[in-house]
Amino acid sequence: MQNFEQHSANSNLDPKPNAVTDQQVLIAGGGHVGLSFALLLAHHGIKSTLLEKNSYPEIGPEDDAKRSHYLDSRNTALSRRTVQIYQEIGLWDELQSHACRIDAVQISEQGSFGRAQLKKEEEKVESFGQVMENAWLGHKLLLAAQDEPLITLIDNADVVAVEQQADGVTLTFNYYDGSEGEQQLQGSVLVACDGRDSTVRQLLGISTTDYDYGQTAIVGVVETSMPHNHVAIERFSPAGPLAVLPLTDPEGDGNNKYQKGYRRSVVWVCANGEEQQYLEDDAHFLATLQQAFGERAGSFIKAGRRGAYPLTRVLADRQVKGRCVIMGNAAHTLHPVAGQGFNLCMRDAHVLAEMLSEQVKQGADIGDKQMLQRYEKARQSDQKRVIRFCDAVVHGFTHSNPAIKLARNVALVAFDKLPNIKPLVATYAMGLKS
Ligand SMILES: Cc1cc2nc3c(=O)[nH]c(=O)nc-3n(C[C@H](O)[C@H](O)[C@H](O)COP(=O)(O)OP(=O)(O)OC[C@H]3O[C@@H](n4cnc5c(N)ncnc54)[C@H](O)[C@@H]3O)c2cc1C
Structure with a gap:
């Protein structure tokens, strides 16, 4: 970990960086989006x-095998577009040893006849994306950020105040790793990646539009009696949606009790208040999955560590205010059913990094308000489309009305048979359309 004292000597606490060449971006929040955005910026110098x-x-490359779940215990389906972005910044080679290809996607509903399937050969694509443990992604992002001289990482730093001036932004934070107490930093632009309950968003007085799904996602790893064969399965049950995704077989991480090729990630959604029974009781969790899922993956025979995530959609009413940008879950927290949230954040981060780079090339201010507003506008249609898509999937499959159920089964069958719809949806789900 880079050390704060080292970097204060390194000019980050200097007074206002007015010169265009001395501009820096302040990032609040170092989860997957904050770290990825910092690496994208570094890629542009x-x-x-x-x-x-x-x-x-405290980690180094030698810690690859015993990486801990310090950032997250989930698994993420990375779209092809996200993979392309990591390729562009030279990180994919590091990441891909723990990426599991999705070659086919099956969609079905419990107790219904409708079923649809997307296959990579038919859609003429290399894959529909890659599934990766968040712990691995976070570990590699952190290592890369630590090694990057253009990035200064300060952990144990809780942002508590933001003040905007005509030519910059000042961030105040409580620094907990010693006796330093409150500290300040100055930058040209502030990008808040501090998650769903974003402090920066609140400090800026940006309101949100929230929707409580009344559901909790249970995430974990299971072993099935049938190999995953790189197939992702999306199943809709009366309790909620269920996604079962193929996973790689990590060696030497203390988690290698699974048979090679049979390890899968599960995202199971239950009503709020029911999560404890699924977290604590392996046998109950496996039996419930089996009932909801049928024999599509064979038997669910082993369950690993699980986590619970209450599901609320949180949308910031605006994403730019003066020299400040709201990004990641701080800007839009979505239902995980379609695996779109992080992929959308990565497209936002990619576009903003390119726009800031263009400003630098022109010798212009990277906190220029008009340019930041152009960014917000440029991202609107992709964001709206993804939000609508996720909500349509969640609400479309939770109606128990027999007529609606019949209609969606007919729709699934039609989807499976009509040649022109599948490539469109496949392209969309891969995050390539933006
Ligand atoms: C069950 C589940 C499954 C999912 N699966 C997928 C998937 O398959 N594909 C996909 O694309 N997306 C998926 N998502 C969505 C994805 O997980 C999120 O989009 C992503 O985690 C957002 O990351 P973030 O960095 O914006 O936020 P966070 O991960 O919440 O990170 C915010 C960071 O900011 C820090 N922070 C908070 N407050 C402060 C402060 N005051 N000062 C400094 N730092 C602060 C926090 O400590 C944290 O490290 C899933 C989500 C869920 C719930």
Whole structure:
């Protein structure tokens, strides 16, 4: 971990960086989006300082095998577009040893006849995306950010105040790793990646439009009696949607009790208040999955560690205010059913990094309000489309009305048979359309 004292000597606490060449981006929040955005900026030669409230572990490349779940215990389906972005910044080679290809996607509903299937050969694509453990992604992002001279990482730093001036932005944070207390940093632009309950968003007085799904996602790893064969399965049950995704077989991480090729990630959604029974009781969890899922994957025979995530859609009413941008879950927290949230954040981050790079090339201010507003506008249609898509999937499959159920089964059959719809949806689900 880079050390704060080292970097204060390194000019990050200097007074206002007025010169265009001395511009830096302040990033509040160092989860997957904050770290990825800092790496995208560095790729364009732009300096950033990232403040993370929690403590990062002391890690080096030698810790690959025993990586801990310090950032997250979930697994993420990375779209092809996200993979392309990591390729572009030279990180994919590091990441791909723990990426599991999705070659086919099956969609079905419990107790219904409708079923649809997307196959990579038919859609003429290399794959529909890659599934990766968040712990691995976070570990590699952190290592890359630590090694990048253009990124200053400050953990144990809780952002508590934001003040905007005509030519910059000042961030105040409580620094917990010693006796330093409150500290300040100055930058040209502030990008808040501090999650669903974003402090920065609140400090800026940006309101949100929230919707409580009344559901909790249970995520975990299971072993099935049938190999995954790189097939992702989306199943809709009366309790909620269920996604079963193929996973790689990590070796030497203390988790290699699974048979090679049979390890899968599960996202199971239940009503709020029911989660404890699924978290605590392996046998009950496996039996419930089996009932909801049928024999599509064979038997569910082993369950690993699980986590619970209450599901609320949180949309910031605006994403730019002055020199500040709201990004990641702080801007839009979505239902995980379609695996779109992080992929959408990565497209936002990619576009903003390119726009800031263009400003630098022109010798212009990277906190220019008009340019930031152009960014917000440019991202609107992709964001709206994804939000609508996720909600349509969630609400479309939770109606128990027999007529609606019949209609969606007919729709699934039609989807499976009509040649022109599948490539469109496949392209969309892969995040390539933006
Ligand atoms: C069950 C589930 C499954 C999902 N699966 C997928 C999937 O398959 N594909 C997909 O694309 N997306 C998926 N998502 C969505 C994805 O997980 C999110 O989009 C992503 O985690 C957002 O990351 P983030 O960095 O914006 O937020 P976070 O991960 O919440 O990170 C915010 C960071 O900011 C820090 N922070 C908070 N406050 C402060 C402060 N005051 N000062 C400094 N730092 C602060 C926090 O400590 C944290 O590290 C899933 C979500 C869920 C719930």
